[in-house]
Amino acid sequence: MRIGIVCYPTFGGSGVLATELGKALAREGHMVHFITYQQPVRLSEFIPNIYYHEVQVPTYPLFDYPPYETALASTMVDVIRNNNLDLLHVHYAIPHASAAYMAKKILEKEGMHIPVITTLHGTDITLVGRDKTYAPVVAFSINQSDAITAVSNNLRDETYKTFNIEKEIEVIYNFVDVQRFSRKPIDAFRKVIAPNGERILLHASNFRKIKRVQDIVKIFYEVQKKIPAKLLFVGDGPERQAAEELARSLGVCDDMRFVGKQEQMEDILAIADLFLLTSEYESFGLAALEAMAAGVPVISTNAGGLKEININGETGYMADVGDILTMSRKAMDILQDDETLKGFKKRAADHAKKFDIANIVPLYEELYERFLVMEKPL
Numbered sequence: 001m002r003i004g005i006v007c008y009p010t011f012g013g014s015g016v017l018a019t020e021l022g023k024a025l026a027r028e029g030h031m032v033h034f035i036t037y038q039q040p041v042r043l044s045e046f047i048p049n050i051y052y053h054e055v056q057v058p059t060y061p062l063f064d065y066p067p068y069e070t071a072l073a074s075t076m077v078d079v080i081r082n083n084n085l086d087l088l089h090v091h092y093a094i095p096h097a098s099a100a101y102m103a104k105k106i107l108e109k110e111g112m113h114i115p116v117i118t119t120l121h122g123t124d125i126t127l128v129g130r131d132k133t134y135a136p137v138v139a140f141s142i143n144q145s146d147a148i149t150a151v152s153n154n155l156r157d158e159t160y161k162t163f164n165i166e167k168e169i170e171v172i173y174n175f176v177d178v179q180r181f182s183r184k185p186i187d188a189f190r191k192v193i194a195p196n197g198e199r200i201l202l203h204a205s206n207f208r209k210i211k212r213v214q215d216i217v218k219i220f221y222e223v224q225k226k227i228p229a230k231l232l233f234v235g236d237g238p239e240r241q242a243a244e245e246l247a248r249s250l251g252v253c254d255d256m257r258f259v260g261k262q263e264q265m266e267d268i269l270a271i272a273d274l275f276l277l278t279s280e281y282e283s284f285g286l287a288a289l290e291a292m293a294a295g296v297p298v299i300s301t302n303a304g305g306l307k308e309i310n311i312n313g314e315t316g317y318m319a320d321v322g323d324i325l326t327m328s329r330k331a332m333d334i335l336q337d338d339e340t341l342k343g344f345k346k347r348a349a350d351h352a353k354k355f356d357i358a359n360i361v362p363l364y365e366e367l368y369e370r371f372l373v374m375e376k377p378l
Contacts, residue, residue: 001368002031004079006072006100007091009040012206013286014121017151017174018091019043024361026050033079037068041263053079069095069102076103080114087115087371089364090145093125094134097141104144115371118145120169122283122304125159139163147367152305155283170367173308174284175360178353181293183270190271193257198228199335202272202296204265204287205279207237214239214246215278215324219299221250222328227335231256234268269294273341274331280321282306292316293352297344299331309355315348 003025007018019042022032026049033051034040043052055075057066076088076099088103090096100116107114118141125138142148142159148169150156156169194200201220205211213233220231233243233256240258247253262268269275275291277300282288284305288298292309298316300306301323312318317330334344 001025001087001365001372002033002083002085003368004033004035004076004083004085004088005091006035006076006088006096007040009036009038009043013151013174013284014092014119015040016042016286017121018089018119020175020177020357021089021361021364022050023047024357025365028361028365031083033083033085035072035075035079037072044263051083069099072096073099073102073106076100077106080107080112081110085114087117087368089117089119089368091119092121093118093138093142097145098137101141101144115146116144117147117149117367118142119172120148120150120155120159120283122151122155122281125155125162125283135163139165143167146371149367151284152308154305154308158283158304172363172367173355173360174286174289175355175357176286176289176293176352178293178349178356181266181269181290181352182349183266183294185270186267189267193232193271194230196228198230198255199223199273200230200232200271201274201276201331202232202234202268202291203276203278204234204262204268205237205277207235207239207243209239210280211237211239212278212280212321213243215322215327216276217243217246217250217252217256218324219276219278219328219331220256221252222324223331223335224252224255226332229255229335232268232272233258234260234262234265236260265290266294269296272296274299274334275316276327276331277301277306278321278327279303279306285309289352289355292348293355295345295349297334297341297348299327299334301327309351311347311351314344315351316344 005022008015019040026032035053037055057071090100097118149172151174203216275296275298281304301321302318319326
């Protein structure tokens with residue numbers, strides 16, 4: 001198949017999943033064309049059958065804001081024409097689904113039919129999509145897609161609740177490459193972070209307000225009272241400064257490290273003992289799944305789709321949003337002794353195998369194949 005993938009090229013969950021999906025499809029022999037404004041961060045290696053098309057957005061004095069959606073639609077048309085694509089798979093509704101609809105209509109005038117599959121990832125529905133500025137376009141674009149998928153049952157239900165969706169939304173879970181995350185820890189790396197054998201806690205996100213990163217600091221403060229520990233923050237964003245200020249006020253800043261955005265999460269997760277995710281909402285929680293694939297148990301909120309991946313009492317524990325004391329206590333329960341921690345690590349790794357890339361990618365291939373019987377000329 002010749003597949004166009006449209007996504008954000010950043011560290012966010014939608015961009016990560018779209019890029020990893022494209023790489024997996026290319027390894028299966030499909031021709032994959034990425035269309036976005038810069039090279040995806042996870043597209044750092046050469047893989048045959050992968051092509052990258054950069055969306056150029058000219059600037060003119062007339063435009064206060066460069067018209068990215070128009071440039072994206074035009075680039076889609078150009079790539080589809082010149083590479084005879086079989087379908088477009090767009091990730092995140094705004095502006096990818098609406099731009100795909102525009103491209104599809106342009107090509108129909110030329111006698112070409114291009115099926116569009118839209119995958120919903122979370123904030124395109126729960127945050128951006130609910131904004132009255134965008135809501136009509138989001139709903140229309142979703143309904144005009146030939147197929148719609150969501151990364152969790154929770155997100156599917158939220159989409160139906162938020163919009164008048166006239167088509168079936170299929171759930172195809174996010175996935176993880178279990179083999180990639182099955183790494184042995186680098187002892188020298190661990191000793192640099194925890195020279196006296198302290199437990200290592202980890203949080204990774206984009207540090208937006210919804211992630212509640214100050215709750216991470218508060219949990220660490222409570223845990224450290226009982227158990228010697230270090231905390232790693234991976235990522236960056238608007239709430240980082242507030243987290244640092246809180247850490248200084250609580251006197252735990254010296255036992256924390258902010259390591260910034262990292263592409264090789266598998267090496268960092270390999271040395272971690274516990275992953276913390278305190279979000280107000282997660283449509284799925286890909287960061288938590290990657291942690292479990294690395295054999296790291298998870299303390300999380302029970303918000304959104306997290307209940308579909310973090311099994312309370314088995315792969316970690318969950319608590320209500322903002323319940324610092326419960327999450328701190330449960331973290332200490334996991335970390336209290338090596339045998340207990342070992343059991344949680346094993347169960348987390350075993351559960352992650354259900355979401356292995358080898359199990360999920362064929363579901364997308366089956367979805368694509370439904371449209372291959374459609375003749376491209378009208």
